[in-house]
Amino acid sequence: MKLKTHALSLFLLTFIFLSACDKPSHQLSTGVWRGALITASGAEIPFNFEVIDSLNAYTIYIINGEERFEVKEISTDGDSIHIKMPLFDSEIKGILKDNKIEGVWTKFLADTNVEMPFYAKTNTNWRISEKLSSSKFNVNGKWATTFITDDGKDTTYAVGEFHQKQAKVTGTFLTSTGDYRYLDGAVSGNKLSLSTFDGSHAFLFTATINPDSTLSDGKFYSGLSYIENFTAKKDSTAKLPDAYGLTFLKNNDEKLHFSFPNLNKEQVSLSDEKFKNKVVILQMFGSWCPNCMDESAYLAKFYSKYKNRGVEILGLAYERTRDFEKSKKNVERMKNRFDMDYDLLITGFTNDKEDAAKSLPMLNKVIAFPTMIILDKKGDVRKIHTGFSGPGTGKHYLEFTQEFEKLIDDMIKE
Structure with a gap:
């Protein structure tokens, strides 16, 4: 009788072990992931997101600085995953296997669609680099910034405002047409890197920090292929033109009608x-x-x-x-x-x-x-x-x- 009981226990343990080994590798793991979009030039635009599982209903929170952008339209079918952004008419489709996702982010436009390669890995809460090198540079404060198109024909003035805590940096660039929203990144050595992804815009900013409180070799990557150069100088008095003075009526006495x-x-x-x-x-x-x-x-x-x-x-x-x-x-x-x-x-x-x-x-x-x-x-x-x-x-x-x-x-x- 004891022999039979022992054999039964051994069978049950073996069954449980094999069942655990056979657990599908395409389940969406909860926790923090690191995702990245790949530009045409090969640059990575990284971001983090957290996966929450509530009664088999997934919610994703895209993390940029203090922002947690909620995404609820997530579906899986076998090893396929589909993430529909709640705004901006874009989506991620990919293959989910072994705690990784490989796929494509598609942004639907009026006449054509833009696609960017995408990958993500779970249990990864770093963004710019897994091991940041120590730095003597601190980018806290305001930066008078000039963005220059790749052909050099157009320039845009902006004010960068950054907050640095140890190596981590958050902040944004303000322009007369709006801001670049929540940027999240780090200083490593003499390099500054900031990125954001919100379902519409995928941005990466990189620059060299110089001892004379300037930024040089600045690159602004937007979406699949757009690149601008930028330079900046630390300036506590930097400010934009009055936002109330840029758009106006051609005739001050004219009324709006539509x-x-x-x-x-x-x-x-x-x-x-x-x-x-x-x-x-x-x-x-x-x-x-x-x-x-x-x-x-x-x-x-x-x-x-x-x-x-x-x-x-x-x-x-x-x-x-x-x-x-x-x-x-x-x-x-x-x-x-x-x-x-x-x-x-x-x-x-x-x-x-x-x-x-x-x-x-x-x-x-x-x-x-x-x-x-x-x-x-x-x-x-x-x-x-x-x-x-x-x-x-x-x-x-x-x-x-x-x-x-x-x-x-x-x-x-x-």
């Missing part, structure tokens, strides 16, 4: 009763635009506080396509993501800035998405704000929201 369909194809214009004797905020945005995402998240909360105080918001969407149904689908995803309880209109104009300018010909031009136009109770344009400094810019975001809300409070009292 008629665009909402998501139910009902025509909406500023002459509608709903907007009479109210402060009206026009938001020129696109579902493809990360800075617009930040502005929409803010305006959605702002509207919930101000909609009963005589304030209305109209979102004017400029999508990558003129197709109403495709545009509506992408705008609805954004509306649902941020609980945008104000009217959203499909303009039928695209995100090409010259095309967008035709929708509101009374403006001097359209420089950036987003652009915010503030109308007083008489329907007169009071201010136009170009771009948006999101929460990744820290105090700049707080300063804008405080000044903006004070302006609206004052206009309500008029």
Whole structure:
């Protein structure tokens, strides 16, 4: 009897061991992963993400600095994995095996699609380098920065603002058209590396740090193949032009007028009763635009506080396509993501800035998405704000929201 019991126990142990060995290698492991997108030039754009498994329903949080960008549309089929980004019309498809993913990130555009090779590995919480070399350099503070196109014909002024703790660096670059959102990276030796991925933009910044408080040999990689050079100098007084002075009416006395369909194809214009004797905020945005995402998240909360105080918001969407149904689908995803309880209109104009300018010909031009136009109770344009400094810019975001809300409070009292 003891022999039979021993044999049975040995059989059970063997079965359990073999079952464990046969456990599928294509399960999505929880924990922190390191992902990377590969540019046409061979540069890696790294980022981290955390996988959470709740009752066999996966959630991914893409990590960039303080941001944790939630992604819930994840499906697996055998060794195949499909990650659909909640905004920006992009996705990752790949093969999941042995705690690794190899595949492609696809960004869907109006006329063509852009694909970048992608790989990821679990249990990897480092981003730039597994072993960072010690450095005497510290990049804390403001940096007056000049981006130069590869052909040298175009330059853009920016202000870099970085925060360094030991080797780790976070921060962003601010420009007149918006910021580069949450950048995350490190200093290793005399090299600075920063990256971000948010489902729309994949950015990598690299530069050499010099003893004279300058950055040289700067390279900005964006997406599959775009590259710009940049230089920078540490400057505590660096600042951008006034965002309220870049876009303006050609004729100061002219009023805005337009008629665009909402998501139910009902025509909406500023002459509608709903907007009479109210402060009206026009938001020129696109579902493809990360800075617009930040502005929409803010305006959605702002509207919930101000909609009963005589304030209305109209979102004017400029999508990558003129197709109403495709545009509506992408705008609805954004509306649902941020609980945008104000009217959203499909303009039928695209995100090409010259095309967008035709929708509101009374403006001097359209420089950036987003652009915010503030109308007083008489329907007169009071201010136009170009771009948006999101929460990744820290105090700049707080300063804008405080000044903006004070302006609206004052206009309500008029």
